Amino acid sequence: MKVLYFAWLRERVGTGEEEVSPPPEITSVSALMDWLAKRSAGHARAFENRDIVRAAVNQEFADPADAVSPGDEVAFFPPMTGGRP
Amino acid sequence: MKVLYFAWLRERVGTGEEEVSPPPEITSVSALMDWLAKRSAGHARAFENRDIVRAAVNQEFADPADAVSPGDEVAFFPPMTGGRP
Amino acid sequence: MIRVQADDFDVGAEIAALTAGNTHIGGVVTFTGLVRDFAGNTAVGTMTLEHYPGMTERMLGEIEAEARRRWPLDASLIVHRHGPLAPGDRIVLVITASAHRQAAFEAAEFLVDWLKTKAPFWKRESGPRGDRWVDARAADDDAAARWQAPRQE
């Protein structure tokens, strides 16, 4: 499973992309966040406030309850802030 | 008094601009149209359907009842048709 | 700013000139009106836009001033062409710039609606069956009427 991080999540985790192999019981975005948060102090800080973390699975926005599978591309990022006039 | 004509009013009258000296009793746009319509067959045709003639006095839109005076610039034209997508 | 001219205009250059040096502007909206093929005609014809020099400038200036009273604009521009034009040619340009995108959008739409009812232009189309002066459309009056302040009874 490929996991991507953007903006301050990327900075806290310390990388923009990593290949991970979570155990089979990790089947939702929410469970994946719990599991990832234990990988390092940086991961823990990235996921410390779940309310402001957004996710995408295979480049589509995903809710915490949505499913993840081993071959997926899963991305985590803050709420988007494009041009804002 | 300077009188201007635009679009098909100009074509019917045969000129885009003329200097006229109406008698003192011509004090409104409406009266001026009546008076101008008698100047030539072309003028008569230009003013034959008053409903689709618009006027401006000194470059401001004017109603038939609005006043005209000897020094004014009075214009007559059809409803406007600028770019219209 | 307003301009009435026979020459074409460059939208990108006009935006750049209008917004140069003002870093409070967050959004710029433009409307460019193009000459369309005449409805129902397969043949492509040209048209000529006649106007009332002097009054045109006055009316465009009044319309622009009204938009700037109603919306917080940092900059605005109306350019209207006259003379002979062919399908695909640019006729009119409206630009509005504001810190807030919604003000820029609303003001641009207001200006375009009012231009069509207040600016003294008359269009003559040349087609395969000869020339004709184009009739005004009620739809333009309706679009402009949206912006009227509610009347007191």
Add this chain to the structure above:
Amino acid sequence: MIRVQADDFDVGAEIAALTAGNTHIGGVVTFTGLVRDFAGNTAVGTMTLEHYPGMTERMLGEIEAEARRRWPLDASLIVHRHGPLAPGDRIVLVITASAHRQAAFEAAEFLVDWLKTKAPFWKRESGPRGDRWVDARAADDDAAARWQAPRQE
């Protein structure tokens, strides 16, 4: 059409390329987003726009397709820049072209509102007190919510 690029764009050239040869188009609306001075700061800083390559293109394409389902557009374009940008720089361009001016205006406004909530971009501002990631604003969600279809009870 959609494009995501670090390079600047030329609004006039983009309009010309998009409308060339289509004489059914009567009106072209553009929105150009510019980098503003940061609120409350007198110092002018730069900013960097990070995005999610791949997903950005997918989301812009979906937003554009939705606009074209809702309005009768002859052409449309979204260009979004990423990378380092300074106040006054162009960030985003939306162009809509239609036979009818109101369709062009509404579709452009829809696209701009949705871009801000659906396009995966994150802005980091550099100011005299260092760098910071910009927070999302509730106002953008509100603007996008205007376009939601009414929900069934």
